[in-house]
Amino acid sequence: MTKPVAVLYVVEGDSDRAAALDRDGIDVDTATPDAVERAGSYDCIVYEPATIDGDDRNLDGALRAAYPDVPVIRVASTGAGEPATDATRADRSTAADRLAERVRAVAGGRAGGPPQASDERDGDRLAALFENVGDPVVRTEFVDGEPVVRNVNEAFERVFGYEADRLLGEPLNDFIVPPDERESAKRLDDRAVSNERIQGEVRRQTADGIRYFLFRAVPIAPDDPTGNYEGFAIYTDITERKTRERRLEVLNRVLRHNMRNNVNVINGYAELLGADAEPQLVERAARTIRRTADDVASLTAKIRDIERAVDGGGRRPVELRPLVDRAVEPYRSAADVTTAVPDGLVVAAGDGLELAVENLVDNAVAHNDTDVPSVRVDARRDGSWIHIAVSDDGPGIPAAERVVLTGEHEITQLEHGSGLGLWLVNWAVTSSGGEVTFADNDPRGSVVTVRLPAASPPPDAASD
Known part of the structure; x- marks a missing residue:
């Protein structure tokens, strides 16, 4: 018998989505944000903030510290305290179904079954590309409209001069965007979360000073219904040219x-x-x-x-x-x-x-x-x-x-x-x-x- 996907669902109070995942055959444990600690083995963590604009960076870091090898999905608040209508119930049901699909994909399986060999090979190829590409690459997840660092490759550490441990879980723009470029960077971020592929020349801050880059933004899951945008940012140094x-x-x-x-x-x-x-x-x-x-x-x-x-x-x-x-x-x-x-x-x-x-x-x-x-x-x-x-x-x-x-x-x-x-x-x-x-x-x-x-x-x- 196939072992079900195990999920830790972090939410303040009850969640329609957590209940829907449980009904869909996913083994769901729930925890409140103030009680997150290493307490079990999970294939995936889902975090649903109490409010859309809540500041959850500390919790985000705590989750990744407690479960460094477990993927985290952040979903927008469902507004559980608001009166439900037929339309909102249908929307929530669709979003919950698609979240279950994403949880199984992120956790490494399809429909509760073992990962396909082709999926494993694709993941290995993507990891090899990420680590070995010569240009700096950073994987980000947008939290409250701001790109937060989830991973960087060695080229990023070398060119920008920041060690990965210092960046993980932190807002990317705080490190690499000069003060006079904040508005233009925000405009790029707004375009990125609209699933637009972006390419252009930018000025960015490195540990050794200002440099010019050809910037490309590539979304990872452009059809994600949870609003949990993730993507790759690729930087090609064009300063000398x-x-x-x-x-x-x-x-x-x-x-x-x-x-x-x-x-x-x-x-x-x-x-x-x-x-x-x-x-x-x-x-x-x-x-x-x-x-x-x-x-x-x-x-x-x-x-x-x-x-x-x-x-x-x-x-x-x-x-x-x-x-x-x-x-x-x-x-x-x-x-x-x-x-x-x-x-x-x-x-x-x-x-x-x-x-x-x-x-x-x-x-x-x-x-x-x-x-x-x-x-x-x-x-x-x-x-x-x-x-x-x-x-x-x-x-x-x-x-x-x-x-x-x-x-x-x-x-x-x-x-x-x-x-x-x-x-x-x-x-x-x-x-x-x-x-x-x-x-x-x-x-x-x-x-x-x-x-x-x-x-x-x-x-x-x-x-x-």
Whole structure:
């Protein structure tokens, strides 16, 4: 005789679904949420919260701690306390029948019988694919509209830098979605629970900083009537490709624009230098040609700096205070420069960070229209991140410049940025896993903030 599927049904009070499963030949034990403990051997656990919007994360973790090898199905509340109508009774009956089918499938059998060999092979293949695929993959279950981690593969641990034990049972977005991406991530989640297959480029937080990914969402059981959405999220790291493409696009447009203008100036003045040219004209043309040639040389030097900033080796611990002191020193004679960088701040960054800070200060001084430019460099730690802010009292960075640099606007022929200094900053910081943000200073000027991963844990974490 075939052994019936054994289910632990966790619910506050009575449940029509638990009774229906029992009538369907499934061996059902019930327990209240405050009395969950290891008390038997089960093929599956079903959890029905008392309310739809109840916070059941602690219980969810307790269930998985008590029964780590037992699959858990979370079902929406049936609203058992509400008056039943013929329609709601029919709906509940259909949902209960389909839940019984799902319980048997999840528990490893079909209609109370042993699993078919093909089902076992399919499960083995899926497990092998999950573990061995080269891209990060996370299996999630949506709890109150939020994706909760059920499993991750080794590639996810390696690329995102979070160990599986730290993630299991926790909201995925709390770990990998940057604060400024929360709204767009919520929109993706809403589309996912509608059983829509999703693909697109996203920015995500890793333990080592911000990276770009091609994101794909694949539902596991799109026809599940319980509202218990589960799915796979697959992330392909495209950071290097995206950075390289954007760098080539910017350099191409800026070089074409600047070189064309400079060549036109040189050719125009060279045509004036005939044998009968007046001495004053020759002198003026010569000065202009020399100045334009210097601009070309400066541009090529800036391109070399960009190569050093982006390709200058991997990240390493960098003590921030001496770096800032070196970066601001050349500008103290031309501006009122102050710094507030505490000792002991160490960032994880590439060799381009010093060039980035130097270019921020240079930009603040060079484009300032006051008699004595005022520039301030502050740094502070916020958890696992270090923020470096460069403030000035100049005319500010135009909005068109900001949106192009931050990627919020596509680069066009006329919107390529006024120079390469801020592009160097952006690439140097993003190649170190950080990001650059812009704000207005009060009462005048700009604040450019660089956020980079700290090279060591926060003091409170280090002392644990």
